[in-house]
Amino acid sequence: MKKRKIACHDCDLLMLIPHLKHRQKAVCPRCGFILTRFYQHAPVKLLAFTLTALVFLTFSLKFPFLNFYLHGNEQSLTLIESIQSFSSLNYIFVSIFLFSTAIVIPLLFLLSIVYISWSFNSKLLLPLTMQTLKFALLILPWNMAEIFLVSILISLIKIMTLANVSFGLSFLFYILFIMSLSATLMYFDRYQLWSIYQLKMKKYHDPI
Ligand SMILES: [Zn+2]
DSSP states (O other): OOOOEEEOTTTOOEEEOOOOOTTOEEEOTTTOOEEEEOOTTHHHHHHHHHHHHHHHHHHHTTSOSEEEEETTEEEEEOHHHHHHHHHHTTOHHHHHHHHIIIIIHHHHHHHHHHHHHHHHTSSSOOTTHHHHHHHHHHHGGGOOHHHHHHHHHHHHHHHTTTSEEEEOHHHHHHHHHHHHHHHHHHHOOHHHHHHHHHHHHTSOOOOO
16 A cells, blocks of 8 residues: 555644554554554454444443342333433433433444445445444534443442442443444554545545
């Protein structure tokens, strides 16, 4: 692949990215920011982990997320009901924030990757591929599923003094979803994806 100049995301230093081998990364010499990592067959791995994450996210919505035992009564909450419980405690903005960052944004991000992968594997690029890639990059920092999990665990410490709590099947699926999402993010490399896009377009533009 032709060498291209890229500006460092952190310090704006312009530099050429050399040809990278499997698992090699390019690092900014001025600030140490990781500019890109190259993995062999990264687009295939990206799609595989994306689809896995989507399946686990879907499963995590279907079954009980948390089970409560209080005075001999058992109550189960799904993932969405667990988030909704914050709004019933007058934390409506917390509830909206958690719902967006734990479910909606990861879902939109994963669906964007499916579309981009589908487009890259098509003979001709599908419409709005570039816009979808830009959208995925825009919402990338708002994938906060693991922060949601930590906040749930912290809340549980308080609840455990009042009731007996156990994790449901959905909790396990949600952890598997976070693991798959982390693997997806490992292969989601803006420079490599832009390189594929530009190769498909048969012309070179400046990356984002
Ligand atoms: Zn830099």
